[in-house]
Structures are given as C-alpha cells and as structure tokens.
Amino acid sequence: MxxxxxxxxxxxxxxxxxxxxxxxxxxxxxxxxxxxxxxxxxxxxxxxxxxxxxxxxxxxxxxxxxxxxxxxxxxxxNQPQYDPKIFATNTDFQQLKLNKSLIKACHEQGYKYPTQIQAQIIPLVLAGKDVLASSCTGSGKTAAFLLPLMQRFGNTKSQKYSKALIVLPTRELALQCYEMFQKLNQFSNSTAALVIGAVPIQQQEAELRRYPDIIIATPGRIVDLMKNSFSIDLSSIEVLVLDEADRLMEMGFEAEIKEILQQTPRDRQTVLVSATLKATVKQLSLLALHKPVKVSVDYVDGLAYGLKQYILRIDSDDEKDREATLLALLQKKFTEKTIIFVRTKHDCHRLQILLGLKDLSCCELHGNLTQQQRIQAYEDFKEGKYQYLLATDLAARGLDIANVKAVINYEIPYETSRYIHRVGRTARIGNQGVSVTICLKREVSQFKQMIKESKQKLFKLNFNLESINEIKQELKQLESKIKKIIKEEVFEKEIHQTEILAQRAQNLIQHRVEIMRKPKKEWIQSAQQKKLRNQIQEEDN
CATH class of the missing domain: 1.20.5 (Single alpha-helices involved in coiled-coils or other helix-helix interfaces)
Known part of the structure; x- marks a missing residue:
C-alpha cells in the first residue's frame, strides 16, 4: 500500500x-x-x-x-539642609570655573553648593583682584581662598619659586588650613608646605627648597626663615593671604606683617580675610591692599544663623558657684561633643583635673602646653576620643571641628569679638548649635549689653538649684585632692625644667666652638620687646 x-x-x-x-x-x-x-x-x-x-x-x-x-x-x-542664607543655592562649583578635580573634592566633603562667601570670593581671586572679606565664623572662608589658589597654581609647570603665601596668627589655625588643603587636594597635584614654630626648622627649610606652590605659615616663623635662612625668598610671591587679620593685629604681629609686605612684590595680589572688621584691620587694609573689592556676607554681628544662644544666670556673686553650675550642666544636659571656654590657663587646668575626678572625659588646650600636646588635644577631641574640650581663647579663632553640639562660656569674655569667635565653634556652615554663657548676678547686664546689637534672640536657661547645691558639697570634699594633684604637678614640672637646663648647659660646654661659629640670628623684635608683648598677652588672657 x-x-x-x-x-x-x-x-x-x-x-x-x-x-x-x-x-x-x-x-x-x-x-x-x-x-x-x-x-x-x-x-x-x-x-x-x-x-x-x-x-x-x-x-x-x-x-x-x-x-x-x-x-x-x-x-x-540625610542630605544636608542648604540654607540660602549660608549657601549660594542658585549656583554651583562648576559655574565658579573650578576644575573637575577640585569640584570632586568639594563633593567628597559633602558640599553640593558653595557658601555665599565662596561664591563671591573665588571669582575675584581667580580674576587677580585684591579682596577685603568679612563673614561670620564657620562660613567656609578657608576654602574660599584655597580653592582659587589651587586652581591657578596646581596645573603650572614646575618653577623654582613658590607662588602663594598664607599667613595665619596661630599654629593651630595654620595646621587646620593645611589639613583643609590636603582634603581639597586629594584629586589634584598642588603642593604646599606648613611653616610653624615648635617644629624643627631644618625640616621646614628642606620642604621650602622644593618650592611648593603654597606656603602656609605663622608670621614669626616665616620672618625667622626670611632673615636667617637662604631657603626662602618672597620676592616672587604672586598672592598673599592674611587670614584672621584682626587676630594678627591683636597678637602683636604688626611688625612681622609689615616685614612680609616689604619682602613681597608690590604688584602682588593680596587677600585680607577676617570675621570682624576693626579699626586695626582697616588700617592694615590701607597698607596692604590696592583698590580692593569689599565682600561682606552673612554678617549679623559675626554670629551664625543656626546658633541658639542661652544665658544661665546664677543668683549670687560667688565665683565658686561657677564650678558647681558647670558640672550640673555637663552631667544633666550636655553629654556630647562640647567646648568649654575659660579665661585663664590656670582655670582651664583646674577644671580638667576636676572633670577627671568626676569621670567626665575631657582634654585641655591652652598656651602652657607644648606644641605637640596642643596638636594631640585638638586631634583627639576632633576624632571623638573626648566628650569635652577645655580651652582658652587660643582655640576660639577659626578652629573647625565638625559636629560640635554646644559651646559653654565658663564666664563672659572680655569683649564682643571674643564672644563671637567662641560661639562660632558650633553652628558652622549651616548647621544648628547651642551656646550657653554662665553669668553671675553682677555680670548679667554686662553680657546683655555685649550682644545687644545681635538680631538673634537670647533665651534663658533654667536649672535645678537643689542639684547645684548638692554638687557644691561634693566639690568641697574634692578640694584637698585637687590641691594635692596641682602641687605634685608643679613639683614634677620644676624637676623637668631643671633637667632641661642641665642638658642645655652640658650641650653648651660640649659644642661651644660650633655654637659660637654660627651667625647670630636676626629678629624683628628684641628679646625684651617680645617679653613685654608676651606679658601683655598673658594679662589679656
């Protein structure tokens, strides 16, 4: 089929x-x-x-x-709040004509927009204009002059001279400025040298001989190197920045600043930055600047917008009540990252002993410490190893420590500008912060007069008197321990100083010929003049 x-x-x-x-x-x-x-x-x-x-x-x-x-x-x-009073939200870093590496570094620091002061200063510095700038503390002034300098000099070919000099009043501020440079330089190829006192001068001379683009220095050490070393020459400096200018004048660096101005070219570009514009700063601007562009941003008597100010009134005039009130504040209300400002180095150290006896984690920062101790205290508090930083006005100027929750004034400062710089350690760059000023009965009217011109409201902080009285009784029992610790420390310090003097004498005997051959150092001020200046500073503190 x-x-x-x-x-x-x-x-x-x-x-x-x-x-x-x-x-x-x-x-x-x-x-x-x-x-x-x-x-x-x-x-x-x-x-x-x-x-x-x-x-x-x-x-x-x-x-x-x-x-x-x-x-x-x-x-x-989770994004930071960009307050238009602080940040220029209508612009960005690209519109400021910064290169991609600097913009990326800014974004890495968490900033999408420049601050108002940065938005105005950066184009002026890039254009080569002299600038006289004032803005409240914590508004980003350091980056405002660092970014354009890095933009201008970071991509230039290697030349045998440095292009920019930044002068700051204290070693801590210079160190902080150098740290900011390193953060902004992580994707760039700019170079910088840190020139401050209490650091081996031979090491700094070696760094300067490499001709870094930017020199970040304190006035005393840079003048010392100018007069007594062949490693630095300011005759080729193109840009001079005087940061915290009012503090430079207050600390008696007028002679050093004049010497720096004389050694730098007349046709240089000069940027003068300050949080307050006093008469001394205006005089310096007449001497240093040529047809400057004046920039004043977010300047409400120097106070940050996010700051909430409190006054804690003690109904007595007994100085001993301050310690009990401070301890009550720290134990009951302020348990996170807080800076406590005091007038004198002695009070600062006494409080450090007292808080230690009460098992409160703290460190101190004042002029009696060595440079290494001061840097260590600053770094430890910044990293969160301690809850509290006890400081004199040495730390009030410009130190930028992130996430400081509160500032406590142990007593009212001598003048308004010091108060401004103290409370400026919190509520930085658009953040919120709290300041508390402890006032005796006789000081209340003086403090209110001090901040009278501020547009911000002053709040009263009420506290339980019973808890303060209990702490006063505890302090009476601790007084003998505090005195014993201070006495032992004084004895140890005297022994240490004696050992240093003995070692110095031995070195003079052993190396006398080499020492005598060295040329005598030149100074702007004599030893007697410096001693007088230091005495005035100690009286102010």
Missing part, C-alpha cells in the same frame, strides 16, 4: 470521528451540556488565574513605587 493511500485512509478516519461526535451530541443533550459547562469552567479558571497574576504584578509594582518614594525621602532627610 502506497503512502498516499495510507494518508487518505487516516483523513477519512478523522472525519468519521468528527461526524460521530456531532451525531452523539444530537442524540445525547446531557453530554453536550456537560462539555459546555466544563469548557465554561475552564475559561473562568483561566481568567481568574490571569487576573490574579495581573493583580500580583500590580501589587509588586505598587510596592516598588512606595519603596522608591521612601528611599528618596530618606535620602532627602
């Missing part, structure tokens, strides 16, 4: 089965109804399954949208 015949027989069989089914349905209506119900049920089940799958997809999609919205809200909450 051929294949065509087989195919024909198969088709006949299939057609016959269809015919049989058709006639069977006619003969058996019940079977026909059963099939229809079965088919209808199957269709309903299929439809329901499809609908369930569709609903499941829709629910999943809805959940994804809700989660996305939640994530976006969370990101917005």
């Amino acid at each position: 051929s294949s065509s015949e087989i195919q024909s027989d198969s088709e006949d069989l299939i057609q016959g089965q269809k015919d049989f089914d058709f006639y069977a349905d006619l003969l058996n209506p019940a079977e026909k109804l059963r099939k229809r119900i079965q088919q209808s049920t199957q269709k309903q089940i299929t439809k329901l399954v499809k609908s369930a799958k569709k609903n499941e997809k829709q629910q999943k999609k809805t959940k994804q949208i809700i989660q996305k919205i939640k994530n976006e809200d969370l990101q917005e909450n």
